[in-house]
Amino acid sequence: MLLIDFIQSVDVDSLVARVGEIGFAKISTGADGSPGQLQAPARTSGTINRYALSEYETYGDVFVLEPNAVAICNPADVRTVLGSHAFxxxxxxxxxxxxxxVKNTFSATDPAFVNMRKRQLGPFFTQSFLNQMEPMILERGIRSLESKWDEMLSRSADGKVEIGYSNDFMLATFDIIGALATTTQEIIDWVNAAVMYNGTMATVPVTNYFPFSLLLNPWKQKFHQLAQFCRRAADRRRELLRQGREKPVDLLQAYIDAEDPESKVRMDxxxxxxxxxxxxxxxxxxxxxTLTWTVHLLMNHPEIYKQVVEEVRSNFAAEHLITHADVKSKLPLVEAIIYESMRLCPVQGGYLPRVAPPSGVTLQGHFIPGGTQIYINYGAVSHHREIWVEPHKFDPTRFLNxxxxxxxxxxxxxxxxxxxxxxxxxxxxxxxxxxMLKDYDWSLPEDYTHIGPEVIGEHGYPKIIEASHLLVTAPKNPERDCRLVISRHA
Ligand code: HEM
Structure with missing residues (x-):
C-alpha cells in the first residue's frame, strides 16, 4: 500500500485521539517555583474538558504543561492575563x-489589528444594533423552532412528540447567524467540519504538515464548501442591493458596510x-x-424546572412572544439558569493559550518568564473552589442579584x-x-434509564451526560442523550 493510501485509510478521529494521548508531558511547579517532577501526559483532543478539570484538582492553580507552557485557573490570575493586550x-x-x-477577529494576535477590527465591527455587536435585529432573531429562532415542533405535534396521535433538541438548536442558531439562505443539515455538517478541521490543526500541530495534513482532507473539503457558501451569500447580497433592494439589518450587511472610523478602512x-x-x-x-446543556440540566433538576416554568407562565400570557427586554425585566431565574449552565458546563471547557510579555509575570508566587505560553484552564476557573461553593452543583440562585x-x-x-x-x-x-418553557411541557423519554434526576454522578449530583471537546465542549452522543418529549401547554 502506498503511504498516501495508508494515510487516507486511517480513521481520523482515532488518530487525533491517539496523537492527543502522546501530547504534553506535565510537570507540576514546586513551591519554590522549581520545575518539580514529571506527571502524567495530558490529552489534547476530545477529552480535554475532563482533563482540564481534573488537572486543576490534581495540580492546583498553576502548573507546567510542557517546558515552555504553564496552565492557570486561579480567577485573579486569569483576570490578569486576559485583562491586557500585553498577554x-x-x-x-x-x-x-x-x-x-487572512487574519480575522478570532485569529489575530496583534493589538493594532484587533483594535481596528473592533472599531469596524464593534458597533454591530452592541445591544442597540441587536435590538434592531431582534425581530429577525425571534423569527429565525424561537418562531421557526415552534413552527417545526407544532407541525410535528399536529401529526401526533397523543399530543406528544420527541424532539432532538441539540440538532434543533443548531439549526436555529445557524439560521440566526447566517441570515443567509435556507438552513439544511448539509450546512450543519459544514460547520462541524470547519470546527474539526481548524480545531484539529490548532490542537494537533502535526496535522498542519504533509503527509498528516491529508488526514484532514474530508473536513477540509466541507470547510471550503462553507467558505463558498458564505462568499456566494455576500455576492448575492451585493447583487440585490445593486438592484435597489432595501438594506436588511443583519450581520452579513453589517460586515459589508463595516468601516474603521479612524482610517476609513473597509473589509475586502x-x-x-x-x-x-x-x-x-x-x-x-x-x-x-449552551442551550443543549441548559435543557439537559433542567431535566436533571425537576424542582428548578418547575420553578422556572412558574416564573415564565405567571408573568406572560400564552399568546405573548417573550422578548429579550421581557426576560431582562421579568425573568431573573431564566437569566440565572443560563449563567449557571454556562458556569457548570462551559462550552469552552478546555485550554486556550496566551503568551507572557517580555518582562514575565508572577502568578501565585511563581515567576513565569517572558515568552512562556500561558494556557487558561477555562473548565477549572468556572469550578474554582475559592469562588464557588459546591462547584459541581447546579444552583442558578448563585447568579440571582x-x-x-x-x-x-x-x-x-x-x-x-x-x-x-x-x-x-x-x-x-x-x-x-x-x-420554550412557556409554550411546552417537557419530560424525558420513557426509555431513559441512564439520564435523569435519580441517576447520580461522581460528585453526588444528577449525572451530567458524557461530553467531548475539540473547540466546543458538547454532549458526546447528542442523538442518544439529547432527546426530549414535549407537548403544547394548554
Ligand atoms: C454561548 C455562546 C458563546 C460562547 C460561550 C462564546 C465564548 C467565547 C470565548 C470563550 C471566546 C474567547 C476565545 C479565545 O480566547 O480564544 C470567544 C471569542 C469570540 N467569540 Fe464567542 N462565544 C459565544 C457566542 C458567540 C457569537 C454568537 C459570536 C458571533 C456572532 C461569537 C464570536 C466570537 C469572536 C469573533 C471571538 C473572538 C474575539 C477576540 O478574540 O477578540 N461568539 N467566544
Missing part, C-alpha cells in the same frame, strides 16, 4: 484559524467571507450547545479579547429558552 494570543495556535489565509471580499465564517463557527455551535458571581463568570472570556457575540448569544438563548 497576546499565542500565534502558533491561533494563526491556524487565519481562514482563507475575502475578509468579509472570513469574518462570516468566524461568526458562523464561533456563534452557532456555542449558543446551540449577585454582582460578584457575574464578575467571576469567565465563559465569554472577559478582558481585552472578550467574546463580541455575547449579547447576541444571550438574546437568542434567553428568548428561545423562555418561550
Amino acid at each position: 497576546a494570543k499565542f500565534y502558533d495556535f491561533y494563526h491556524t484559524v487565519d481562514l482563507l489565509g 471580499e475575502t475578509q468579509i467571507t472570513a469574518e462570516s465564517i468566524v461568526a458562523t463557527v464561533a456563534g452557532t455551535d456555542t449558543s446551540a450547545t 449577585s454582582e460578584a458571581a457575574r464578575r467571576n463568570f469567565f465563559a465569554f472570556s472577559p478582558g481585552v479579547r472578550i467574546c463580541p457575540g455575547r449579547h447576541l448569544a444571550f438574546l437568542e438563548m434567553q428568548t428561545i429558552l423562555a418561550n
